[in-house]
Amino acid sequence: MKITKSDSSSSNWAIIPQNARASNEGSAVQGPVEAFEEDRRRRRYEQDRDADVDRSVARKDRGKKRGDRASRYEVEEDEWEDGYPSRREKRTSYRDEGEDDYGARRDDRYEQYVEKKRKKEERKAQRDAGPRNITLPELISITDLARALKVHNSLFLEQLGELGFENVSLESIMAGETAALVAQEYGFEPIVETGASEDLKPRPLPEDASVLPQRPPVVTIMGHVDHGKTTLLDYLRKSSIATQEHGGITQHIGAFSVKLSVGKQITFLDTPGHAAFLTMRQRGANVTDIVILVVAADDSVKPQTLEAIKHARAAKVPIIVAINKIDKEGARIDQVKQDLARHGVEIEDYGGDVQVACVSGKTGEGMDALEENILTLSEILDMRAEEDGPAEGWILESSLKPIGKAATILVKRGTMRSGDIIAAGTTWARIRHLRNEAGIMIAEAPPGTPIEVLGWKDLPAAGELVIQAPDERRARNACEYRKSLKDREKDAADHERSVKQRKLIEERRAMEKAAKEYPDGRERRTDGTWGTTEQLPAEEGGVKMVNFVVKGDVHGSVEAVCASILEIGSNEVRPRVLRSVPGHITEGDIDHAATSSSIIVNFNLPISGLVKRMAEEQGVRILDHTVIYHLADDVKDVLSGYLTPDVSIKVLGDAEVLQIFPINVKGRMYKNIAGCRIRNGKVGRNDLFRVIREGEKIFEGKLESLKHLKKDIDDVRKGGECGIGFAEFQNLQVGDQIQAFEEVTTQRKL
Numbered sequence: 001m002k003i004t005k006s007d008s009s010s011s012n013w014a015i016i017p018q019n020a021r022a023s024n025e026g027s028a029v030q031g032p033v034e035a036f037e038e039d040r041r042r043r044r045y046e047q048d049r050d051a052d053v054d055r056s057v058a059r060k061d062r063g064k065k066r067g068d069r070a071s072r073y074e075v076e077e078d079e080w081e082d083g084y085p086s087r088r089e090k091r092t093s094y095r096d097e098g099e100d101d102y103g104a105r106r107d108d109r110y111e112q113y114v115e116k117k118r119k120k121e122e123r124k125a126q127r128d129a130g131p132r133n134i135t136l137p138e139l140i141s142i143t144d145l146a147r148a149l150k151v152h153n154s155l156f157l158e159q160l161g162e163l164g165f166e167n168v169s170l171e172s173i174m175a176g177e178t179a180a181l182v183a184q185e186y187g188f189e190p191i192v193e194t195g196a197s198e199d200l201k202p203r204p205l206p207e208d209a210s211v212l213p214q215r216p217p218v219v220t221i222m223g224h225v226d227h228g229k230t231t232l233l234d235y236l237r238k239s240s241i242a243t244q245e246h247g248g249i250t251q252h253i254g255a256f257s258v259k260l261s262v263g264k265q266i267t268f269l270d271t272p273g274h275a276a277f278l279t280m281r282q283r284g285a286n287v288t289d290i291v292i293l294v295v296a297a298d299d300s301v302k303p304q305t306l307e308a309i310k311h312a313r314a315a316k317v318p319i320i321v322a323i324n325k326i327d328k329e330g331a332r333i334d335q336v337k338q339d340l341a342r343h344g345v346e347i348e349d350y351g352g353d354v355q356v357a358c359v360s361g362k363t364g365e366g367m368d369a370l371e372e373n374i375l376t377l378s379e380i381l382d383m384r385a386e387e388d389g390p391a392e393g394w395i396l397e398s399s400l401k402p403i404g405k406a407a408t409i410l411v412k413r414g415t416m417r418s419g420d421i422i423a424a425g426t427t428w429a430r431i432r433h434l435r436n437e438a439g440i441m442i443a444e445a446p447p448g449t450p451i452e453v454l455g456w457k458d459l460p461a462a463g464e465l466v467i468q469a470p471d472e473r474r475a476r477n478a479c480e481y482r483k484s485l486k487d488r489e490k491d492a493a494d495h496e497r498s499v500k501q502r503k504l505i506e507e508r509r510a511m512e513k514a515a516k517e518y519p520d521g522r523e524r525r526t527d528g529t530w531g532t533t534e535q536l537p538a539e540e541g542g543v544k545m546v547n548f549v550v551k552g553d554v555h556g557s558v559e560a561v562c563a564s565i566l567e568i569g570s571n572e573v574r575p576r577v578l579r580s581v582p583g584h585i586t587e588g589d590i591d592h593a594a595t596s597s598s599i600i601v602n603f604n605l606p607i608s609g610l611v612k613r614m615a616e617e618q619g620v621r622i623l624d625h626t627v628i629y630h631l632a633d634d635v636k637d638v639l640s641g642y643l644t645p646d647v648s649i650k651v652l653g654d655a656e657v658l659q660i661f662p663i664n665v666k667g668r669m670y671k672n673i674a675g676c677r678i679r680n681g682k683v684g685r686n687d688l689f690r691v692i693r694e695g696e697k698i699f700e701g702k703l704e705s706l707k708h709l710k711k712d713i714d715d716v717r718k719g720g721e722c723g724i725g726f727a728e729f730q731n732l733q734v735g736d737q738i739q740a741f742e743e744v745t746t747q748r749k750l
Contacts, residue, residue, distance in 0.1 A: 132187065132188050132189060133188070133189045133190075133191060134148060134149075134183055134188040134189065134190050134191070135190075135191050135192075135193060136148070136176050136179050136180055136183065136190050136191065136192050136193065137176060137192075137193050138175070138176040138192065138193065138485065138488065139173050139174070139175060139176060139488040139489070139491075139492055140173070140174055140176065140179050141170070141171060141172065141173055141174070142156070142157070142160070142168060142169065142170050142171070142172045142173075142174060143170045143171070145174060145179050145182065145183075146170075148183075149182075149183060149186050149188065151186070153170055157169075157170070160182070163182065163185065167503070173488075173491065173492035175492075176192035176193070177192060179192075180192050198477045198478060198480075198481040199478050199481050199482065200423055200467040200469055200474065200475070200478040201467070202392055202413075202465065202467060203389060203390065203392070203413070206386070209384050210382075210384070212384040212385060212386055213384060213385070213386075213387055214382070214383065214384050215383050215384060215385045215446070215447040215448040216257065216264075216265045216266055216267050216383075216447075216448035216449075217266055217267070217289045217290055217374070217377075217378040217381065217383050217448070218267045218268075218269065218287065218288045218289045218290070218410065218448060219266055219267065219268050219269070219288065219289065219290045219291075219292055219374060220268075220269040220287075220288035220290070220291050220292070220317075221233055221268060221269065221292050221294060222291055222292070222293055222294065222308035222311070222312070223293060223294035223295060223296075223304070223305060223308060223324075224294075224295070224296070224299070224302035224303070224304040224305045224308075225302075225304060226296075227294050227295060227296040227299065227302075227305075227324060227325075228294060228296060228324040228325055228361045229294045231324075231361035231362065232292075232294060232322065232324060232359065232361040233256070233268055234361065235361050235362075235364055235367060236258050236268065236367070236371075237256055237258045237268075255267065255268070255269050255396050255408055255410055255437065255450030256268050256437045256450065257436070257437065257448075257449065257450060260371050260375070262371075262375065264375055264378075265448075266374060266378070267410070267448050267449070267450055269287070269288060269396070269410075287394045287396075287410055287412070288315070288317055289317065289378070289381060289383055290317065290318055290319075290320060290374060290377055290378065290381070291308070291312040291317050291318070291319045291320070292319075292320050292321075292322050292370075292374075293305065293308055293309065293312070293319050293320070293321050293322065293345075294322045294324050295321065295322070295323055295324065295336050295340070296323075296324055296325045297323050297324065297325050297326045297328065297331035297332060297333055297336060297358070298325055298328050298329075298330045298331050298332065299325075300332065300335055300336050300339050301336070301339040301340060301343060306343060309343065309344070309345060318354075318377060318381070319345065319354050320354070320355050320356075320357065320370070320373050320374065320377060321340060321345065321347060321354060321355070321356045321357070322356075322357050322359050322370055323336050323337075323356065323357070323358045323359070324359055324360065324361055325360065325361075326358050326359065326360050326365065326366070327360040327362060327363050327365065333358055337349055337350070337356065355373040355376075355377065357369045357370040357373055383448075385412060385413045385414075385447035385448070386413050386414060386447070387414065387415050387446055387447060388414065388415070389413070389414050390414055390467065390468035390469075390470075391411060391413065391414030391415060391416040391417075391420065391422070391466070391467075391468040392411075392412050392413040392414055392465070392466060392467055392468070393409045393410050393411040393412050393413075393416065393465075393466040394409065394410050394412065394463065394464070394465060394466065395407050395408070395409060395424050395425075395460045395461065395462050395463060395464045395465075395466060395555075396408040396409065396410055396450070396462060396556075397462050397554040397555060397556045397557075398456075398459045398460050398461070398462060398554060398555040398556075398582065399459070399553055399554040399555065399582050399583070400459060400581075400582055400583035400584075403454060404432075404454050404455070404456075405429075405454070405455075405456040405457075405458065405459050406452050406453065406454050406456075407424070407429075407452070407453050407456060407459070407460050407555075408450060408451070408452050408453075409445075409450070409451055409452075409453050409466055410448075410449075410450050411445045411446065411447050411448065411449050411450075411451065412447060412448075413447055414447070414468065415444050415445065415446050415447075416431070416434065416444065416445045416451065416453075416468070417431070417434070417443065417444045417445075418431050418432070418433065418434055418443060418444075419431060420468055421468065421469045421470075421471065421472055421475050422453070422466050422467065422468050422469065422475070423466070423467055423469050423475040423478050423479055424460040424461075424464040424465065424466045424467075425460050425461050425464040425479075425482065426458070426479050426482045426483045426486065427456055427457050427458040427459070427460050427479060428456075428457060428469065428472075428475035428476065428478075428479050429453060429454075429455040429456040429457060430455050430472070431453055431454070431455050432454045432455035433453075433454045433455070434451050434452070434453060435451065435452040435454075436449075436450075436451060436452075437450060437452075439452075459555055459581070459582060460555070461555060461559070462554075462555045462556040462559060543571065543572060543573065543574055544572060544573040544574070544642050545573075545574055545575075545576045546573060546574070546575050546576065546599065546638065546639055546642060547576050547577075547578050547593075547596050547597055547598035547599065548565055548575055548576065548577050548578065548598055548599050548600075548601055548635075549577075549578060549579045549580075549589055549592065549593050549596075549598045549599070549600045549601065550562050550565070550577055550579070550580040550581075550600075550601045550603070551580075551581060551582070551583060551584065551585050551589065551600065551601065551602050551603065551605065552582050552602075552603035552604060552605065553582065553603065553604040553605050554582055555582045557582070557603055557604060558580050558581065558582050558603070559580070560628065561580075561601060561603050561628060561631065562577050562580050564628055564631070564632050564635075565577060565601065565632075565635050568632065568635055568636050568639055568750060569639060569750070570639075570643070570750060572642075572643055572644060573639050573642040573643055573750075574639075575635065575639060578592075578596055578598055579592065579598075583605075584605050584606070584607075584608070584611075585600060585602055585605075585607055585608075585611050585622070586611070587610075587611065587614060589611075590611060590614045590615050590618060590620050591618075593615075593618075593620045594618040594619065594620050598620075599620075599621045599622075599623060599638060600615070600620060600621070600622045600623070601622075601623045601625075601631065601635070602622055602623065602624045602625070603625060603626070603628070603631060604625075604626050607622065607624060621638075623635065623638070636749075636750045637749075639750055640747065640748060640749045640750045641747070643747070643748040643749075643750070644748070645745045645746060645747050645748060646745070646746045646747075646748055647743050647744070647745055647746075648743070648744045648746065649741050649742075649743060649744075650741060650742050650743075650744050651680075651681065651739050651740070651741045652681050652682060652683070652684070652687055652740040652741055652742060653678055653680060653681035653682045653683040653684075653687075653716075653718075653739070653740040654678070654679045654680040654681060654737065654738075654739050654740075655676040655677065655678050655679065655683055655716075655722075655724065655737070655738045655739075655740075656676060656677055656679055656735070656736075656737060656738075657674045657675070657676055657732060657733065657734055657735060657736040657737075657738065658675050658676060658677055658734065659674075659675040659734060660672050660673070660674060660675070660732055660733070660734060661673045661674075661675060661723065663725075671725060671730060672725070672730045672731075672732050673705070673707075673723045673724070673725045674723065674724045674725070674732045674736070674738065675721070675722075675723055676721065676722055676723070676724050676738060677719075677720070677721050678716050678717060678718050678719060678720050678721075678722070679718065680718055681717075681718060681740070682715055682716070682717045682718070682740070683706070683715060683716050683722070683724075683738075683740040684706075684714060684715040684740060685703055685706045685713070685714050685715065687703075687740035687741065687742065688700070688701075688702065688740070688741055688742060688743070689701065689702065689703055689724075689726075689738055689739065689740055689741075690738075690739050690741065691726075691729065691732070691736055691737070691738055692736065692737040692738075692739060693733065693735075693736050693737070698731075699726070699728075699729040701726060701728055701729065702726075702727075703724060703725070703726065704725045704726055704727035705723070705724070705725040706722060706723070706724060706725075707722060707723045707725075708720070708721070708722050708723070724738060
């Protein structure tokens with residue numbers, strides 16, 4: 001017998017028990033009992049049928065996604081009982097249908113597992129087949145690198161430790177070259193995106209430079225402070241620059257072309273001799289062809305003389321020694337030569353190849369010999385450069401002038417013309433004007449010529465390489481690429497610094513905890529022994545930072561001032577330069593300094609009255625100087641004011657407790673009064689006191705009462721007797737020592 005739907009459009013089921021119908025038709029009329037039983041069975045069957053219909057409809061709704069397996073089923077004929085299916089048989093049918101549904105789902109899961117395993121094997125086969133290409137940026141975080149290599153973060157950190165990387169976290173930044181080596185360990189073929197295609201690079205040097213035209217040699221004057229370098233140049237170009245320098249010290253690089261008596265042209269660079277201008281002097285040695293080392297005959301070799309020798313050797317630049325001030329009394333020319341030889345300068349008098357000229361910048365004595373030495377060495381070096389093609393050069397200095405942003409450039413290759421587009425560092429310019437050292441407009445500048453260029457978008461940094469670009473787009477793209485590269489490097493450095501500082505702070509906290517647990521300064525080691533705790537350097541945590549804003553006449557001077565400021569400090573206080581820009585102090589600088597609690601350093605520039613008034617109103621301090629070592633002393637005094645002062649104890653008087661007197665104050669309240677004799681000094685009512693018992697301080701505070709007999713007194717001198725009472729300390733004993741003292745505060749200096 002089948003259970004089927006009576007109509008496809010009907011939701012009810014028609015159950016037709018054929019054997020029951022046939023038997024009813026052919027049988028006799030039923031009795032009352034049989035009729036009652038038949039009616040009961042039929043009602044029960046109809047109730048079950050209605051319930052089955054409801055369950056079937058609900059199952060159909062749930063089975064739309066996975067197929068309606070419960071809506072259709074068959075019951076064999078032998079499963080009927082008296083023409084109706086039993087309750088147990090129907091439940092069994094539904095349970096069987098559920099088991100079939102579960103089996104189908106189990107088969108689906110197995111098929112998914114097989115498919116996943118197959119894909120995994122395919123990926124493994126691809127890895128084993130050969131290296132896979134991977135593209136890496138110039139800087140990448142450990143998290144991104146792990147994701148690119150398809151390695152879990154924790155496992156990747158563990159494997160980096162096995163490769164030798166220390167103190168690496170998921171936020172650490174790794175250089176592209178280093179990341180490429182790591183990627184190779186994982187079977188990848190890495191490609192590092194350097195963005196070099198966007199950058200501007202200098203032209204390769206020609207294979208045969210002898211076919212190129214000659215260029216003027218670039219000569220740099222170096223030496224110690226006040227050894228006469230500027231005076232020497234002043235004589236060569238017949239000007240009076242030496243009298244215009246502040247304190248007799250050249251403050252920024254000057255570049256000049258000098259035409260000698262023989263008709264040859266030489267470009268001179270005058271580099272500052274003061275130690276604070278170390279970076280500027282290093283640039284001078286890197287862009288020059290010949291170094292003239294000026295040594296005073298009456299002062300001989302000094303520390304900055306040795307620095308100049310070191311920089312010239314590092315740049316592989318030949319040296320000519322000029323022993324200056326030979327006209328002064330006490331000149332020791334032979335001593336100077338011996339000192340130079342002792343420091344590795346192989347002069348000709350001692351069998352070397354370094355030429356020596358004894359000169360006087362004031363009288364002109366020996367200047368012809370110096371010019372001859374320069375020309376001789378320049379002919380030997382045979383300096384040549386292309387006059388065509390894209391121009392290249394070096395930024396010597398940059399400054400903000402009323403006519404715009406200006407930079408002094410020394411042309412090294414090619415010819416620079418008005419209208420050219422050039423890039424230096426992270427800024428670029430369309431050249432509006434070219435001016436020589438005399439301020440005269442010129443149309444073009446061949447190699448070896450110092451010029452002033454106007455038209456910069458921003459001030460370039462001194463020492464940057466200048467390269468001509470074919471168009472504005474290339475120049476702009478190159479600058480944007482360099483900016484992004486610097487930003488990434490700065491972010492990486494900041495992150496490494498923060499990770500290091502976080503680690504040191506954690507170590508400090510651990511040591512502070514150990515110090516509390518072990519107040520005697522010892523801690524328990526893991527091996528069971530005892531050892532002392534180390535103290536972290538103060539500059540890594542809790543250091544006071546003093547903010548500065550630096551303004552100056554030219555970029556090189558600003559950079560040197562910043563270097564001089566940053567060299568000052570200690571483990572307790574350090575300077576921090578928030579902003580350093582060449583140019584006059586503006587109202588915006590005052591606002592910035594007031595907001596950031598900064599001190600403004602102004603170097604070698606006048607300050608307007610409006611700016612001074614604005615600074616006074618907003619409480620901004622300005623350090624104004626024209627000589628850098630005076631400025632350094634002023635900054636040192638400022639930082640010294642932030643040091644924690646030294647506090648020392650000065651004992652004013654010493655008293656011994658002879659007897660204790662309990663005094664009734666109120667009701668049953670008593671206070672102890674110490675009967676004392678003053679052994680040394682003087683004890684005053686307003687002094688600070690401390691009670692010492694058996695060599696240890698047990699109390700420190702102010703007096704409540706100081707009396708002689710019953711009379712209040714202000715002080716007691718040596719040999720006198722008095723009664724001393726404390727409001728906050730009553731545990732006085734005979735034999736205690738009471739000292740009157742004062743705290744002496746001494747301001748420390750850097």
